[in-house]
Amino acid sequence: xxxxxxxxxxxxxxxxxxxxxxxxxxxxxxxxxxxxxxxxxxxxxxxxxxxxxxxxxxxxxxxxxxxxxxxxxxxxxxxxxxxxxxxxxxxxxxxxxxxxxxxxxxxxxxxxxxxxxxxxxxxxxxxxxxxxxxxxxxxxxxxxxxxxxxxxxxxxxxxxxxxxxxxxxxxxxxxxxxxxxxxxxxxxxxxxxxxxxxxxxxxxxxxxxxxxxxxxxxxxxxxxxxxxxxxxxxxxxxxxxxxxxxxxxxxxxxxxxxxxxxxxxxxxxxxxxxxxxxxxxxxxxxxxxxxxxxxxxxxxxxxxxxxxxxxxxxxxxxxxxxxxxxxxxxxxxxxxxxxxxxxxxxxxxxxxxxxxxxxxxxxxxxxxxxxxxxxxxxxxxxxxxxxxxxxxxxxxxxxxxxxxxxxxxxxxxxxxxxxxxxxxxxxxxxxxxxxxxxxxxxxxxxxxxxxxxxxxxxxxxxxxxxxxxxxxxxxxxxxxxxxxxxxxxxxxxxxxxxxxxxxxxxxxxxx
Numbered sequence: 001x002x003x004x005x006x007x008x009x010x011x012x013x014x015x016x017x018x019x020x021x022x023x024x025x026x027x028x029x030x031x032x033x034x035x036x037x038x039x040x041x042x043x044x045x046x047x048x049x050x051x052x053x054x055x056x057x058x059x060x061x062x063x064x065x066x067x068x069x070x071x072x073x074x075x076x077x078x079x080x081x082x083x084x085x086x087x088x089x090x091x092x093x094x095x096x097x098x099x100x101x102x103x104x105x106x107x108x109x110x111x112x113x114x115x116x117x118x119x120x121x122x123x124x125x126x127x128x129x130x131x132x133x134x135x136x137x138x139x140x141x142x143x144x145x146x147x148x149x150x151x152x153x154x155x156x157x158x159x160x161x162x163x164x165x166x167x168x169x170x171x172x173x174x175x176x177x178x179x180x181x182x183x184x185x186x187x188x189x190x191x192x193x194x195x196x197x198x199x200x201x202x203x204x205x206x207x208x209x210x211x212x213x214x215x216x217x218x219x220x221x222x223x224x225x226x227x228x229x230x231x232x233x234x235x236x237x238x239x240x241x242x243x244x245x246x247x248x249x250x251x252x253x254x255x256x257x258x259x260x261x262x263x264x265x266x267x268x269x270x271x272x273x274x275x276x277x278x279x280x281x282x283x284x285x286x287x288x289x290x291x292x293x294x295x296x297x298x299x300x301x302x303x304x305x306x307x308x309x310x311x312x313x314x315x316x317x318x319x320x321x322x323x324x325x326x327x328x329x330x331x332x333x334x335x336x337x338x339x340x341x342x343x344x345x346x347x348x349x350x351x352x353x354x355x356x357x358x359x360x361x362x363x364x365x366x367x368x369x370x371x372x373x374x375x376x377x378x379x380x381x382x383x384x385x386x387x388x389x390x391x392x393x394x395x396x397x398x399x400x401x402x403x404x405x406x407x408x409x410x411x412x413x414x415x416x417x418x419x420x421x422x423x424x425x426x427x428x429x430x431x432x433x434x435x436x437x438x439x440x441x442x443x444x445x446x447x448x449x450x451x452x453x454x455x456x457x458x459x460x461x462x463x464x465x466x467x468x469x470x471x472x473x474x475x476x477x478x479x480x481x482x483x484x485x486x487x488x489x490x491x492x493x494x495x496x497x498x499x500x501x502x503x504x505x506x507x508x509x510x511x
Contacts, residue, residue, distance in 0.1 A: 226273055282307055330372070395498045410429070
């Protein structure tokens with residue numbers, strides 16, 4: 001065992017052995033030599049060779065500096081892979097799956113290496129003398145874990161259990177050592193932790209992948225309003241459950257809403273994260289009238305519809321209204337509003353071999369086959385089987401036609417999950433009937449069409465309309481002729497929207 005004096009000498013930069021200096025120089029030369037290699041090769045070399053080699057450095061200061069240099073190289077090559085994953089079709093191709101796994105392994109190796117520094121400082125009881133190094137190691141490890149989780153969200157996958165367990169361990173270590181500096185340019189450790197938890201509770205799998213930067217920006221602004229405390233035996237009696245979450249610190253997950261924890265489950269020794277102050281901020285922001293100044297300095301970079309979804313996720317999730325019926329017949333899926341309109345617009349009965357007018361050589365739309373793994377009065381759970389692959393995001397319009405009948409369900413994608421090459425969708429049925437209507441031509445005489453939903457059971461049985469973004473505005477009126485008579489509608493309110501489409505409710509006007 002080293003004497004305290006010898007250990008102190010090893011820590012001091014002017015007393016490092018020549019062999020350690022040579023090893024550090026070798027690592028730096030190694031980092032320089034891979035700069036011209038393809039990004040994927042750089043990622044693999046960093047994860048499997050360079051970072052493990054850095055982790056063998058006995059001098060903690062030198063190890064930290066070399067890790068910073070390796071991290072800088074990782075930050076250079078990772079954005080390209082992350083962008084590819086975000087823009088990819090799902091399930092990921094074999095080639096892109098390999099690249100995504102390599103990026104995940106790199107982020108995991110970096111976080112483990114930084115965690116190793118923090119653990120060494122704690123084990124060797126150097127907390128007081130190396131508190132700055134300890135805080136930096138914890139912060140870097142948490143930042144990298146958060147980036148690793150966002151890589152998973154970009155593919156509609158769930159963050160790994162190991163990443164959550166390490167995040168909990170790091171936060172508890174920082175909490176025990178009271179490491180939460182709130183000055184300087186670095187984000188406080190507690191804000192990093194609460195931000196990662198908040199993003200998980202919001203569940204990015206329910207949003208289009210392109211919305212992830214906006215959602216992350218909102219959660220970063222709301223994270224400082226979280227209150228984190230240790231759970232006590234009377235936690236359920238002293239607090240209302242809405243807006244609060246329980247983190248089981250030895251469980252590899254972000255936790256669960258306090259309202260959903262079993263009454264007989266002991267919570268002592270775990271953490272309670274209270275997001276009620278963040279809910280208050282969201283409520284103030286959503287109630288604010290145009291021109292009204294903010295009551296606090298907070299500008300949320302998101303549309304009201306997205307903020308309302310964030311508020312629902314954090315303030316209290318609605319319980320499922322219907323039980324699921326599990327079965328596995330097959331159905332065909334068409335994705336995208338334009339494609340659904342094309343399908344309904346004269347081609348819905350020309351697909352099957354026993355349908356009239358069938359001609360498989362002239363079928364123009366990409367169709368994929370899915371298994372219906374569950375069903376309720378409000379929607380379906382689907383699992384991809386085979387067929388044409390195309391980009392699908394939460395919020396997209398899809399058309400579903402079960403194989404056993406010709407009934408066509410017009411639905412909206414509410415949830416996507418991609419795990420181990422298996423893609424699943426949760427879709428909400430908007431209407432079992434849709435009618436294609438012509439809108440007034442745009443400038444230049446370009447014909448525009450929309451999808452009228454005469455009856456929407458999940459929205460108070462009102463009528464609705466789906467159109468490409470910018471085609472309609474609130475107050476627009478149009479006529480529609482059903483089999484009996486002409487009907488006049490007015491566009492009354494925007495239900496939800498994204499960059500591709502807008503979904504409005506309609507009011508039937510008196511004739």
